[in-house]
Amino acid sequence: MNRLTTSWGEFPLTRFPEDPRDPLRAWDASDEYLLRHLAETETDLSGSVAVVGDRWGALVTALAAPRPGETTQPTELTQISDSYLGRRATADNLARCGAAPDAVRLLTTQDPPPARIDVLLVRVPKSLALLEDQLHRLAPAVHEGTVVIGTGMVKEIHTSTLRLFERILGPTRTSLAVKKARLIFCTPDPSLERGANPWPYRYDLPGDAPAVAGRTVVNQAGVFCADRLDIGTRFFLRHLPTDLGPARVLDLGCGNGVVGLAVALAEPEAELVFTDESYQAVASAEDNFRTHAGAGRKAEFLVGDGTADLPDESVDLVLNNPPFHSHQATTDRTARRMFTDARRVLRPGGELWVVGNRHLGYHITLRRIFGTCELVAGDPKFVILRAVKTAGSGGRGPRG
Template identity: 85%
Template sequence: MTTSWGTFPLTRFPADPRDPLRAWDAADEYLLNHLAESGTGLSGTVAVVGDRWGALVTALAAARADAGSGTGAGRLTQISDSYLGRSATAENLARSGAAPDAVTLLTTQDPPPARVDVLLVRVPKSLALLEDQLHRLAPAVHEDTVIVGTGMVKEIHTSTLELFERILGPTRTSLAVKKARLIHTTPAATGGQGEPAANPWPLRYALPGDAPAGLAGRTVVNQAGVFCADRLDIGTRFFLKHLPTGIGAARVADLGCGNGVVGLAVALAEPEAELLFTDESYQAVASAEENFRTHAGEGRKAEFTVGDGLADAAPGSVDLVLNNPPFHSHQATTDHTARRMFADARRALRPGGELWVVGNRHLGYHVTLRRIFGNSELVASDPKFVVLRAVKRAGGPDRARQDVTRG
């Protein structure tokens, strides 16, 4: 990525030279060009929200170094909900030669900076996550704060602009350049247009009375940005009707757990099971842990991990993996994430262990499972979804992760 402050080799995480998707796009370039051309001061406290793979803070770290920002300067901070995005940021910063302390990496679960002089927002796919983050940052904004958002045209809607206007102040958009736009907001004296309403996140709702697996009527919490935040999505509802039973004291991983409803259903039905909840979203894992503690009890054994799926799980350490994999990476439709999840699940499973997957029929996960596991069985189906089961056969050779994540 070429900018006014240098050219930076950037990758997504985990890095794969065969990955055709770039770690930046025209929206990132538009914002960085605007900051350089407008002469925006970057020596104060700069907060960057939603920087997907670290393209923004990598360039800004170089800009601040060129400007001699040092002792007494404000911090450059990235706020991200994505473990993969934060990991990519760390690698991209190191690759660019940035000082180890050049950027403070915060998650959406961390307290934001108390005062922000420049607020840069990469518009996320989730309007709820944007709303939550703007509410959390509004107290840090002062009358001289420079606020600029960026996104592709298809990502910026009237509802997006209304959030900036309602929470932070008067808002306008730029002309489109390479199908990207900027959002310019002037901080209002009160932080928004009048006193903004309280942050509605996290959201709590009761599961429907016909929810399966002992979940009916239970109240669950969803942090902003977690998939299907205000209801039980139909894919999960179908999966819950067809979960394995009689698993006893098995170690069960809810892979890509979201708010943890699938793992919670297993915990309620199988009192001896040990649960592992893992997701790359800090918001998701926080939701899953609160839901589990509320309904399974404080004394129930479980592990909650924000990370790259089961990449760090010990080989042969899991008996059963339950997975409803995403098929989007931001705005890109791809089965790349699902293939990595399946490969990691096979490595983490003990011989004879099983992976159960729910997915849309048209995604063809049975083909991918046969390639990775050598087998795939249809457990249940309806016109929209399938539940598939794959078994790790004893004695079968493990395939290296990189061999199954592309192609």
């Protein structure tokens, strides 16, 4: 287990789910830079402190943990996160480091933000849209004396990032780079005319998207391809399985739920389950499903760790467009976990259908996990793969 070293002590931190083989740490140089700055400048943290986008809880854990010789702690310390996995990691790290159970209020991006913020710390997210949405939502709680500091790796902070802080909160400048990390300093201007929050965003699906063509969908900020239908999903929609009957279908890593929605509209007897680790994604999926499939149509919407909330052998079909990034890191770890989780919840004879970039080689991983993998369709960029759960007995998979 890696330890984050700060002026306030050392903190053993892990990601979630914890995997001793995972070489990635639960913090990076930008987290270290921000914590060092707070300690060296003796920033007053005695009021209401909000930490946005703290990926694995490194920032709030360091701020909440008992500090030898210091009695001043934040009167209200809040973490705001869109990631279920990040929140679980935060809870585990806080407990491991001896923080009081009520030391940090863990909010999602869908929860109402604090009414007043005296210190706002922002870990710059990969999604500029999510940053824009969160700054708009937090701006009413920021006052003239609020200390606002952002942090991120140099490659994550662009001119457009700084413009968002400038336009929504107030004058902004940056620090020198240290270990390829940079800080953002913003001076709030309560009189600023910031305009309306453009999120959530709505757009019409293209005419070549079977079952959902021309429908208007809503995307919360931060959801993958929040302003258009991505080309991988568009390809997937043209090759989805048919004749499902009363099958229980899981849209795993659902994003805005367009794939599951297409199945629901084409297969009126199918029962849909949508799951994602993003609160923004599941909120989008539920909104789109309720709008287009009807309020009376049965479906489940779960924010969680893959299929962790589903019983073994409880679904007939899993549809999956797995991510191959974990924040800025390129990795197939998430896809492998999704495939393994899918096999667990599939009934015997059930099928996993996966769309992915051709170069990722998912067919090799699927054969290792399922013992079988079939190419359903492909083009120069994408492939759609089908794996059948053959262990056990019973159950007829859907026909393609």
